[in-house]
Each structure stands twice: as structure tokens, then as C-alpha cells.
Amino acid sequence: SSGLVAVHQACQSLRNGECDTAIVAGANLLITPDSYNGMNKAGMLSADGKCYAFDKRANGMVPAEAVAVIVLKRLSKAESDGNPVYATVVGSGINYDGKTNGITAPSGRSQSRLIKEVYDRFRIKPEDMEYIVTHGTGTKLGDPVEINALAEAFKDYTEEKSYCALTSTKPNIGHTLAASGVVSLISLVMSLKKETIPASINCEQVNDYIQWENSPFFINRENRKWTDKEGKNRLGAVSSFGMSGTNAHVVLQSYTPESTVREKENTQNDKPYYLLVLSAKTPEALQGKIHEMAGFLEKSQNIEAMDLAKISYTLMEGRHHFDCRCAV
Known part of the structure; x- marks a missing residue:
């Protein structure tokens, strides 16, 4: 044993x-x-x-x-x-x-x-x-x-x-x-x-x-x-x-898998929310990042919840976080 x-x-x-x-x-x-x-x-x-x-x-x-x-x-x-x-x-x-x-x-x-x-x-x-x-x-x-x-x-x-x-x-x-x-x-x-x-x-x-x-x-x-x-x-x-x-x-x-559970939830309830975090070294650079993200999301008309989850994860875990920050 x-x-x-x-x-x-x-x-x-x-x-x-x-x-x-x-x-x-x-x-x-x-x-x-x-x-x-x-x-x-x-x-x-x-x-x-x-x-x-x-x-x-x-x-x-x-x-x-x-x-x-x-x-x-x-x-x-x-x-x-x-x-x-x-x-x-x-x-x-x-x-x-x-x-x-x-x-x-x-x-x-x-x-x-x-x-x-x-x-x-x-x-x-x-x-x-x-x-x-x-x-x-x-x-x-x-x-x-x-x-x-x-x-x-x-x-x-x-x-x-x-x-x-x-x-x-x-x-x-x-x-x-x-x-x-x-x-x-x-x-x-x-x-x-x-x-x-x-x-x-x-x-x-x-x-x-x-x-x-x-x-x-x-x-x-x-x-x-x-x-x-x-x-x-x-x-x-x-x-x-x-x-x-x-x-x-x-x-x-x-x-x-969590993705399967999430897909089931999406068919029954409102779509889930995801945190988008952005940062830069200066306020001006941060505004530029915000406009880039907004433009990307506007162009991506068919973005799925799972895509948004991946973007959220990458922004939080795959990026260095500078002093000027914005979270949506």
C-alpha cells in the first residue's frame, strides 16, 4: 500500500x-x-x-x-x-x-x-x-x-x-x-x-x-x-x-473542464464578466493602450466568451504591470 x-x-x-x-x-x-x-x-x-x-x-x-x-x-x-x-x-x-x-x-x-x-x-x-x-x-x-x-x-x-x-x-x-x-x-x-x-x-x-x-x-x-x-x-x-x-x-x-462548465452557464444565464487590466509607464502611454484595446474589441465583432477569458488571463498573468494602471 x-x-x-x-x-x-x-x-x-x-x-x-x-x-x-x-x-x-x-x-x-x-x-x-x-x-x-x-x-x-x-x-x-x-x-x-x-x-x-x-x-x-x-x-x-x-x-x-x-x-x-x-x-x-x-x-x-x-x-x-x-x-x-x-x-x-x-x-x-x-x-x-x-x-x-x-x-x-x-x-x-x-x-x-x-x-x-x-x-x-x-x-x-x-x-x-x-x-x-x-x-x-x-x-x-x-x-x-x-x-x-x-x-x-x-x-x-x-x-x-x-x-x-x-x-x-x-x-x-x-x-x-x-x-x-x-x-x-x-x-x-x-x-x-x-x-x-x-x-x-x-x-x-x-x-x-x-x-x-x-x-x-x-x-x-x-x-x-x-x-x-x-x-x-x-x-x-x-x-x-x-x-x-x-x-x-x-x-x-x-x-x-472549466470551459465546459462556462459554456453550459452561458446557455442558461447572462454571459460572464472578465477583468481586462492594462498598464504603462506614463498616463499618456496608458491612454494609448486603452484606445488600442477598445479599437481591437470594436473590430472583433464575433469575439467569444472564451476568447475574452484568454485575453483576460494573458493581460493578468502574461504581462509586466507598470505603475500607471487601468482595470475594466
Whole structure:
């Protein structure tokens, strides 16, 4: 879970104003046999080299390598800098298992408590959650603990059944260990960007130990179209759990560009106002600037609100401001 914990810490740092840009990375390289041997002795590895998340055949994990990196900014900063925005973080949280029966025995109670804490703290409605990228390692013990903990967390908020899709990236690319939290987050971001929930592969007969019947969840076994509905942003989440240790949960939503929101507002209300700021070294030179701008606007009969927004931004952020000033 360390990659997703780093995401949570970066979000806190941004909210606290400690930085304006955070680069979060998770990396896992398997360059010696030592880690393989250790996992094999612990009985953690799949005997046939396949990960069967949520399936009756689940028999262990498949280690993998990855280097995964994301860049986080406050939304206002990313928009003003003209950065591409693929999704926004709604909320995040971490907690700890405490004592368990072993490093491969997760605490469902801790996982459930974490999810409820995140949703309550950030006022997230679980009934609006449409997709969760689970930790889903493909083990007979871990998968049921995780899904049943999700169901336990959701039951206090909604009685709806089978409305939230679940997948795991680990059947597709393996368990990237320290990088897996960031890998899963990138998977969710790309789902939001591509408006598609991908298929969770290697799941033919669902695990009997998971309580599916009265659950809000279903395994997404084929690619599913995923778009915003009735003007509401899509909501998705990522879970990542450490070995008898740290749990992390992050909630994302789809991003609606400010320009799109502005265009919708313009079709319903009066056109928005924009600030035009001009400056010069002398009053005479300032008057010349004012006449130039007035002449330009008079000639541009078909100027759009978005053009005006760009002019306003350029005048404020892309020009040096001298002592003689005028703002309209």
C-alpha cells in the first residue's frame, strides 16, 4: 500500500499549502531471487503463474515489476497553469491493521472502518460510487476479506444491490507490490478518461466465500461504457492494503473542464464578466493602450466568451504591470 499512502500524504501536503506540485511515484523491481523465495516459502505465490482475483481458483499472487508516477496539483493551480487534468481527488485516508494472525491475514474490520471514515470525512455518498479498483491479490483469504469489508462499510449507507463494479489490475499485470497502489490509481484515472470500466480477467466462477447476493458490488467481467449522467461527475475509488499493516483508500471523480462548465452557464444565464487590466509607464502611454484595446474589441465583432477569458488571463498573468494602471 505504500504507493497509495504516498498519494494520500501528497494530497495532505497540497491541502496544507506545503507545496504547489507533488510528484508521487511507486517502484518495484525484482532483480534477485530473494523476494521470490521468501514469498514462495510463505505460500503466497500462485502455483500456475496466474492471478485469479475473486475466482474459485484463486491460489496466490503473481509478482510483477512497475514504475508508476503521477503528478498532483490543486485544481485551481493546474487549471491556471494550463495542465491536462484527467481526474480530481475527492478524498483519501489511511489506517492500520494492528495485530493480525500473520502478514498475509488482513483485517477486514480495519478496512471497513477506513472506508467509512473517508466517506464520512469528505461527505462522499457510497450510493453514488460506480466503480472500485480493489486490492484483489487473488488469494482465497484476502479477496473475501476485502469484498466483505466493502459490503460491511456500504450497508450503513445504502440497500441498493449490484450497482458498483469491481476490478483488480493484478490478474492483468501481476502484483507490483510497492507500486501497486499507484498502478491501480492510474488504472482508475484512465477509466475515467477513456469512459470505460475495463474487464477484470480470469474470473469465471466467483469465490464462494464472498457474500455477493446482498452486496452492492459485482465483478466487471467485460468492458463497460462509463459516462457522466445528468450532469453528475462519475465517482470511483481505489483500495490498497499492506501486509498486516497499512490500509489506504482514495476516491476520485471525473473532471469537467472549466470551459465546459462556462459554456453550459452561458446557455442558461447572462454571459460572464472578465477583468481586462492594462498598464504603462506614463498616463499618456496608458491612454494609448486603452484606445488600442477598445479599437481591437470594436473590430472583433464575433469575439467569444472564451476568447475574452484568454485575453483576460494573458493581460493578468502574461504581462509586466507598470505603475500607471487601468482595470475594466
